Amino acid sequence: MTMNNVGRPTAPVAAETAATASTFTGNRGLDIEEPLLFEAGRPDATGVDFEDAGAFEPRLGTLARTAPVDLPGLSEPETMRHYVRLSRQNYAIDLGLYPLGSCTMKHNPRLNEAMARLPGFADVHPLQPLSTAAGAVELIAELGRWLLELTGMASVAMSPKAGAHGEMCGMAAIKAAIADRGEARDVVLVPESAHGTNPATAAQLGFRVVGVPARADGTVDPEEVRKRLGPEVAAIMLTNPNTCGLFERDIVEIAEAAHAAGAYFYADGANFNAIVGKVRPGDLGVDAMHINLHKTFSTPHGGGGPGAGPVVLSDRLAPYAPVPFVRFGEDGAAEFVETRKAAGDRGLKPFGRITAFHGQMGMFVRALAYMLSHGADGLRQASEDAVLAANYVKARLADVMTVAFPERPAMHEVLFDDRFLEGTGVTTLDFAKAMIDEGYHPMTMYFPLVVHGALLIEPTESESKASLNQFIGMLRHLAEKARAGEAGAFKAAPRLAPRRRVDETLAARQPKLVY
């Protein structure tokens, strides 16, 4: 050991490894354990000071609370530590590559956060007079204009709160249009590779779901669609690019077949980020498509929401859009239509209302800031870079992992199956958990359902070449380690995360949902 001149050691001493170190506190250096609010808080503690309410005669009738509110509080410094410590137990895009296929974990620009917090957007009430909210209407109209330009569609419903909510909105418009035609079509075709929300949405609207198998190359066969089309079919729901990361190259033929049979074509726009500026869904025959602003246009995922899912509609479905909405008059000016009465006065037939107010305004501001920043050239470049990154990952891993559908170019994401793990004793789950110890969030696993042990990687356009190379190197290393017979290490993973594998069965068998 070397010493400096006052006896302080300057070189480390060999000791316990990180994985085995135990401490008095349970903390591990910068990883600090944090108790629950209900263990740390006190009923009388508060981090907010108020002015005195003064003397007044309460007017609560017989309904005043009989027991105090049973909630612990914390002072402001304790609150700050509680949440900062908790935050440090999360992975995040700002920490590293987040390869969740179909989720599009790209960079979240902070300009967008700043814009959403301008008092002129954040401190505006949905029911204050519209004469005092012209800028809000203008923002919604401008975002709508960008969405219509990028999709080539006729109209947009802005109020859906998330992707699945947008699906509900689009499919409800289809249901209303069919009823308006005096028809009773009640079947929706959904390919096997679809997101679970597609069949769930169709069922929630009272449709029957009929599956469409994928062909050997991972895409939908128009012949299989044609076989299932008939007078009872209301719509086909298709994700394009699909969840295997492939572009449905027969999409125009499928759309034409659906239309010829009197059905509508609903596109799940979850993967629109691959094709922005490259092709417009409206030119492909789409009648309705939701756009996940939190994916394609990078509003933050926020640990699971809030999302935003505006739905673009074809001419045929536009009259059925739910209130409220912004429309453009013949003079090109934006008009805010708030009630079914106002819509009816304009000859429209909205199917109803799907949320209390005007949608996710805070997300609209962020998405528009993202679009304005990228511009037409940047949006197109972002799509190209996302596709380039996925194909680069695919090419550099094809010899050590098994690409599910190698014959077609990948779009923004690439799907692997678990054949490369055959005979190693390592499962897709084990493989993914080992990535955590390497400092990465796992890819999407076991989805889509069309291949065994799916591993779906979406690197996004936000990664530098160096970042992609390190990620690829890490996956190559793990694939080789699995083949070298080191299954035990995978089974034990993760060992270096805030928690090791958790018992999901226990959680579900004896649900403990509150403290």
Place this chain on the structure above:
Amino acid sequence: MRYLPLSDVDRADMLAAIGVSSIDDLFADLPAEKRLAALPSLPPHASEQAVARRLGVMAAKNTSAGAVPFFVGAGAYRHHVPATVDHLIQRSEFLTSYTPYQPEIAQGTLQVLFEFQTQVARLTGMEVANASMYDGSTALAEAVLMAHRITRRDRALLSGGVHPHYRGVVETVTRFPGHTVESLPPDLSGTEEILAAIDETTSCVVVQSPSFYGHLYDLKPIAEKAHAVGALLIAVFTEVVSLGLIEPPGAQGADIVVGEGQSLGNPLTFGGPYVGLFATRQKYVRQMPGRLCGETVDADGRRAFVLTLSTREQHIRREKATSNICTNAGLCALAFSIHLTLLGGTGLTKLARLNHANAVRLADMLAALPGVELLNSAFFNEFALRLPKSAGGVVEALAARGILAGVPASRLEPNRPELDNVLVVAATEVNTDEDRAALAAALKGALA
């Protein structure tokens, strides 16, 4: 472009590694005749300053609530949010993380959700709560569908005090599977006879308290009648701060409690994103929609949290799922939870008292004006006035004088001429004596 790290050299190297000669080769599956060469009608990329300037101009066209005497409520409320809240929700690890599907590296979000669920359950007086919904209105629609699953009936009864937009969402969402919604007429007086409308075909009774018009309802007799005929009581609120002073719905016999949580932690933002609260009894937990976080242990036996009971959800059950919902309002729920942690029970009660005190003072001032009638005997921080002329015109006239006075009921109920003169007014802790005096003076002037 500042958000794209790849250089042209990188791109060329990567194309070479892939073994294609141009980026177009990777888009070969797109129909050739449909491909775009460019997006000519949209502008090119722009600097931060340029974007900020453009959006700043738009924002400046709006009257922000904090700049004027402000009394608008009707489902969204302006409260002071401590600075700590907005700082914490912008932590990268909260803001830029995904749904916590990998619990080993998402304990931060998961513990927050567990705490949020506990806070919501305690606040509403219920046994369990989910990890949040899109907003109060969609939470209500999901609650009605849940009640239909539990009771195997499909006729919901809505009080005339339910927010008209919430009613619209319930009607829309239940119409497609063919269910029925019976709504009582607007209850301006807070004295509707709802018990007589409940019978053996009723699946659930939906009562909002404080109501759209500000009335407080005693839920106990309604719960008793509903339970006697095998129906459920769904209680809904749009102002969560009211629970600081008012008997919680759980203590009054509600089976499902839903509401809007925006008031805590979340700005008005022209209607969203907000946070829907959803709580129920333990026995109904498997019929609940939305994400749930549960406690468990990890491989070392340490306490851990994980999303659970996902066999209800669409990604497992597909068309048999309890709901198509696959998100919550994560960051808004976090803001709610942080604000409530800062308040604690004591602080929430103080905040509620301040709101109620301001509303009582304002109601008395306005009711003293000639021709103005206060329609509420009991209320929390919002009340309804009948004016001697159209409320819509009065609100516009006051807005022109820089006062945002409230919401004309006719804006939400355009088909009901009897509501033309009704104004819904909210008062919160942000209002000052000067604000109240300004409103009273301006209203007096507008009515003269």
